[in-house]
Amino acid sequence: MDNSKKNVTIIGGGVAGLTTAIELSQYSFQVDVIEKSPFLGGHGIQYACKATDRCVKCGACVVEEKLKTAAALSSIRLHTESQIEKITQSKTYSVSLLKRPAFINPTKCTNCGICFQRCPADAINRGFSTGNQPLFAISKNKCLYFKDGSCTLCASKCPEDAITLTAAETTESFNSDAIVLATGFQPYNPEKKPYGYHRFVNVITNLELEQMLRRHSVAQRPSDGQAPGKIAFIQCVGSRDAKLNHLWCSKVCCGSALRMARLIRSRQPEIEISFFYIDVQSFGKNFEAFYREAQNEIEMIRSIPADIYPAEDDSLRAIYYDSSTRQSHEPIFDLVILSIGMLPNPDNSQHTEMFGLKSDPFGFWSYESSSALTNGKGVFTVGAANGPMSIAETVIQAEQTAWQVYNDLVIESNNAP
Amino acid sequence: MKYDSLIIGSGPCAFNIAEELLKTNMNMMLVCKDQDDASFKARVAGYPDSTQLKILQDAEVMACSGQVGRYNVILRNGQKTISQVVKTIIVAEKDDYQPNFASYQLKPNQQVLSFSAMQACMPENGDEQWPVNEDVKHILFLNGIASESVAHMLEDMMRLCLRLQSSGNIQTYIFTRNLKVAGNGIESLYHQTKDAGTLFIKFTTTSPEIVQTQTGDVQVSYQDEITGQLFQLQPDLTVVDETIKPNDTLTSLGATLGLKQDSNGFLQTDNVHRLSVLTNRKGIFTMGPSRSIMSSGAQRLEARNAAAAVVKLLNEDLNRDEDNKAAIDTSVCVKCLTCLRLCPYKAIELNPQPIVTPEACEGCSICVAECPALAIQMMGMTVADMMDRFQSEIQDAASESFEPQLACFCCSRSAARAKELAETLSFNLPAGLRIAEVPCAGAISLNHILSTLRQNVDAIIVLTCHPDNCHSEVGQQMVNHRIARIQQLLPQIGLDPERLMIRSLASNMGAEFAHILAEQANIIRKIGPNPIKGSH
Numbered sequence: 001m002d003n004s005k006k007n008v009t010i011i012g013g014g015v016a017g018l019t020t021a022i023e024l025s026q027y028s029f030q031v032d033v034i035e036k037s038p039f040l041g042g043h044g045i046q047y048a049c050k051a052t053d054r055c056v057k058c059g060a061c062v063v064e065e066k067l068k069t070a071a072a073l074s075s076i077r078l079h080t081e082s083q084i085e086k087i088t089q090s091k092t093y094s095v096s097l098l099k100r101p102a103f104i105n106p107t108k109c110t111n112c113g114i115c116f117q118r119c120p121a122d123a124i125n126r127g128f129s130t131g132n133q134p135l136f137a138i139s140k141n142k143c144l145y146f147k148d149g150s151c152t153l154c155a156s157k158c159p160e161d162a163i164t165l166t167a168a169e170t171t172e173s174f175n176s177d178a179i180v181l182a183t184g185f186q187p188y189n190p191e192k193k194p195y196g197y198h199r200f201v202n203v204i205t206n207l208e209l210e211q212m213l214r215r216h217s218v219a220q221r222p223s224d225g226q227a228p229g230k231i232a233f234i235q236c237v238g239s240r241d242a243k244l245n246h247l248w249c250s251k252v253c254c255g256s257a258l259r260m261a262r263l264i265r266s267r268q269p270e271i272e273i274s275f276f277y278i279d280v281q282s283f284g285k286n287f288e289a290f291y292r293e294a295q296n297e298i299e300m301i302r303s304i305p306a307d308i309y310p311a312e313d314d315s316l317r318a319i320y321y322d323s324s325t326r327q328s329h330e331p332i333f334d335l336v337i338l339s340i341g342m343l344p345n346p347d348n349s350q351h352t353e354m355f356g357l358k359s360d361p362f363g364f365w366s367y368e369s370s371s372a373l374t375n376g377k378g379v380f381t382v383g384a385a386n387g388p389m390s391i392a393e394t395v396i397q398a399e400q401t402a403w404q405v406y407n408d409l410v411i412e413s414n415n416a417p
Numbered sequence: 418m419k420y421d422s423l424i425i426g427s428g429p430c431a432f433n434i435a436e437e438l439l440k441t442n443m444n445m446m447l448v449c450k451d452q453d454d455a456s457f458k459a460r461v462a463g464y465p466d467s468t469q470l471k472i473l474q475d476a477e478v479m480a481c482s483g484q485v486g487r488y489n490v491i492l493r494n495g496q497k498t499i500s501q502v503v504k505t506i507i508v509a510e511k512d513d514y515q516p517n518f519a520s521y522q523l524k525p526n527q528q529v530l531s532f533s534a535m536q537a538c539m540p541e542n543g544d545e546q547w548p549v550n551e552d553v554k555h556i557l558f559l560n561g562i563a564s565e566s567v568a569h570m571l572e573d574m575m576r577l578c579l580r581l582q583s584s585g586n587i588q589t590y591i592f593t594r595n596l597k598v599a600g601n602g603i604e605s606l607y608h609q610t611k612d613a614g615t616l617f618i619k620f621t622t623t624s625p626e627i628v629q630t631q632t633g634d635v636q637v638s639y640q641d642e643i644t645g646q647l648f649q650l651q652p653d654l655t656v657v658d659e660t661i662k663p664n665d666t667l668t669s670l671g672a673t674l675g676l677k678q679d680s681n682g683f684l685q686t687d688n689v690h691r692l693s694v695l696t697n698r699k700g701i702f703t704m705g706p707s708r709s710i711m712s713s714g715a716q717r718l719e720a721r722n723a724a725a726a727v728v729k730l731l732n733e734d735l736n737r738d739e740d741n742k743a744a745i746d747t748s749v750c751v752k753c754l755t756c757l758r759l760c761p762y763k764a765i766e767l768n769p770q771p772i773v774t775p776e777a778c779e780g781c782s783i784c785v786a787e788c789p790a791l792a793i794q795m796m797g798m799t800v801a802d803m804m805d806r807f808q809s810e811i812q813d814a815a816s817e818s819f820e821p822q823l824a825c826f827c828c829s830r831s832a833a834r835a836k837e838l839a840e841t842l843s844f845n846l847p848a849g850l851r852i853a854e855v856p857c858a859g860a861i862s863l864n865h866i867l868s869t870l871r872q873n874v875d876a877i878i879v880l881t882c883h884p885d886n887c888h889s890e891v892g893q894q895m896v897n898h899r900i901a902r903i904q905q906l907l908p909q910i911g912l913d914p915e916r917l918m919i920r921s922l923a924s925n926m927g928a929e930f931a932h933i934l935a936e937q938a939n940i941i942r943k944i945g946p947n948p949i950k951g952s953h
């Protein structure tokens with residue numbers, strides 16, 4: 001199989017983009033992955049392993065493995081902090097990239113973390129994985145140098161001389177035979193919900209809990225770093241919400257939240273957990289057994305709290321109606337986790353227009369309709385950009401997408417008369 | 418003739434994968450158990466015999482030997498027995514829908530149908546044959562009351578309800594516990610169905626009471642959990658959901674092909690390393706309802722995964738990593754067949770001596786660790802190799818501060834990666850830490866452990882993958898048994914069992930790696946140096 005002269009451009013470096021890239025390189029394609037953030041791996045690279053006494057198949061380690069594999073393959077070029085400036089199509093696509101300045105030189109940086117520790121403005125972000133190289137990135141919005149030129153501490157303290165605050169934007173262009181859109185999802189911002197997010201410090205999202213568990217292994221109250229006595233999970237925040245016209249289920253949050261709840265219980269058995277839900281969605285091959293065990297460890301409450309008020313000592317009072325007793329209750333929690341939904345990526349509309357794609361009424365593409373209309377067009381969509389899906393489903397769809405690309409670019413042209 | 422692939426199955430999945438592979442220049446044999454089932458006949462009719470696709474009807478796999486690239490399959494075809502060599506095998510059987518009549522204490526009759534039977538009465542093309550006469554006004558669908566349902570069954574039920582509601586004089590009810598809307602478009606379909614008039618009754622703490630009278634009528638009484646009101650319902654037709662089971666041929670097929678089953682009986686264990694269509698054997702794939710419960714849409718798309726898996730495998734250089742394969746020294750082998758029995762990938766054949774097939778060997782080194790005659794080798798896996806990795810300067814015994822020397826065995830797929838992550842994230846690791854990376858924790862033998870205890874080490878830490886995340890499935894369990902045995906022995910030779918510890922980790926657990934080692938270093942600091950260290 002020699003497809004090495006054929007190039008595929010993948011937009012988005014989450015697990016969808018990375019897996020598609022790895023698969024395509026197995027058909028000998030050359031692949032360019034364009035990631036707009038400084039860190040590859042998308043949302044999944046931030047997640048914690050949720051194994052208790054055994055693996056619960058959350059898939060977080062799969063993202064780690066895909067990133068490591070993709071980074072090691074010479075046929076894949078990974079571009080971080082990069083965005084498409086322009087794509088035009090004649091016979092093939094010509095792709096122009098705009099690359100934000102590489103303030104931290106990846107070949108010089110040794111991940112020592114001195115810049116991260118010393119920055120007075122909290123302007124240095126840290127990645128999540130060994131596959132995030134360099135591990136640090138400078139946020140221009142927060143950096144004092146870009147505000148008023150007043151600080152160059154990181155550059156002067158870097159022992160490897162790896163930081164150049166005057167680095168400039170660069171551009172790059174190449175030709176590509178197909179485009180794969182793997183731009184993922186956007187997490188719902190729950191500030192408008194009556195749960196006090198960003199007002200009460202002990203109300204956090206499930207995404208923040210994932211990051212907390214990854215970093216610290218245990219649940220902590222943001223207010224004081226102490227272990228919470230009682231935790232509430234509130235499901236379907238921003239999904240299955242007719243008022244917002246979000247008429248979709250985000251699919252993964254029941255699994256993710258219940259797995260995190262059980263992980264917390266296994267590490268911090270003294271913590272009591274309540275789980276507020278509409279319907280518990282199935283996940284994994286052994287859902288019934290998992291769910292049964294979860295019900296023994298977690299208080300399952302089929303109701304969604306209407307309100308959250310601050311209570312003493314930064315704790316929170318959740319108000320909900322209990323239909324089994326037909327009464328309102330106001331339990332107090334030390335930490336509230338909002339299971340926020342997956343929204344379409346706002347960048348999608350631009351691509352929908354650019355490539356004449358079809359999207360559903362909410363702005364997700366559909367894998368089937370996009371890959372069906374691709375013949376002769378060479379544009380494919382994959383992953384959570386096609387609607388909420390788990391890491392495992394994303395990997396499966398990425399294999400399918402790579403097969404479709406191979407089919408369109410190689411098999412069909414071989415079979416053509 | 419050697420076929421590129423042998424496809425096993427009579428349902429839509431088997432034909433989908435054949436269709437997908439027909440686009441390439443591969444040739445296949447399709448083995449179907451069915452012969453006169455009508456839908457099967459219709460399916461076969463679309464595929465005239467060709468050099469690329471040979472279809473055997475009324476056929477099944479009786480035995481299988483050989484390895485990837487040259488599986489030798491014995492088939493029954495009608496009265497005949499055929500032997501056929503194939504490079505790869507795809508298990509693509511159909512699923513088995515079993516109506517949950519018994520769980521609701523219902524007997525099927527004209528008023529009580531399974532969901533599949535109901536669907537068969539109402540084909541999509543529009544000419545409904547109403548299951549009963551026009552007196553049918555109330556239709557009750559039971560979904561996930563007795564056991565948890567799945568999203569695609571609810572989706573199909575709601576589509577039927579929509580059509581029934583649109584007839585104008587039928588009221589449909591869906592009784593459920595957890596409404597399974599986790600699928601694209603299902604939540605909006607739910608709103609559409611509700612707006613069309615279908616009544617959804619959800620149960621949490623109570624259950625509907627369902628009674629079937631002598632005459633076969635169904636009477637249901639239930640409490641609306643939100644208002645507390647009691648209701649009676651006498652549906653003219655009750656439609657019962659189904660449990661989706663693996664095809665009953667899978668158990669014997671799995672045994673014939675050497676595949677591991679999951680706890681439900683599907684031919685793929687619940688392990689992230691098997692995504693998407695992989696099995697424990699190289700060159701044997703399992704797709705659709707042969708590996709998991711799946712909607713028909715997902716089954717259709719999975720033909721792409723299976724086709725991709727075959728094409729990639731046949732293009733792969735299976736001998737690429739030849740240094741990391743086990744090899745049996747036939748002059749030492751006593752033919753006890755421990756290796757043959759234990760190899761999780763079935764990569765060992767009798768020929769007539771046991772030999773390792775390098776193309777199928779995944780290099781886990783479990784056989785090396787378990788061979789009682791020490792007749793199997795793999796690069797880097799001897800005791801001496803391992804001890805080299807733990808070499809460190811003998812500490813000055815008089816030194817004030819005792820820094821424990823920790824020998825840590827790490828599985829290369831998980832703990833060794835977690836260690837890298839801990840370093841990347843600048844966690845402090847104990848100064849006396851020495852690492853030996855192993856391909857699978859199952860590679861760590863009794864000998865490795867006992868020899869290490871006599872090195873210059875104060876404690877041994879074995880870090881495996883989590884149970885059910887182990888690529889070999891068994892390596893993690895085997896090393897746990899070995900360690901438990903040694904831990905029992907340690908007090909007899911005057912060693913504290915705490916000097917030998919085993920834990921499981923995943924590749925993304927950098928913080929936990931650092932915690933475990935810090936904790937162990939503290940324990941050893943308290944109990945002091947290993948009294949037998951350096952006694953070899």
Ligand SMILES: Cc1cc2nc3c(=O)[nH]c(=O)nc-3n(C[C@H](O)[C@H](O)[C@H](O)COP(=O)(O)OP(=O)(O)OC[C@H]3O[C@@H](n4cnc5c(N)ncnc54)[C@H](O)[C@@H]3O)c2cc1C
Pocket residue numbers: 011012013014015016017034035036037039040041042043044047058059060082083084182183184185186187206207210252255256340341342345347382383384385389390391392394
């Ligand atoms: C809180 C939470 C917990 C979850 N937990 C689990 C779990 O435990 N298990 C599980 O299986 N799934 C879980 N999921 C789902 C999981 O996050 C998704 O399956 C997965 O992230 C999908 O991968 P993706 O690559 O399609 O999208 P993403 O992870 O969103 O990646 C998309 C990437 O594309 C980049 N990008 C976007 N637009 C552009 C552009 N215009 N140009 C260049 N790059 C762009 C983004 O920066 C990002 O890196 C969870 C989801 C949430 C919200």
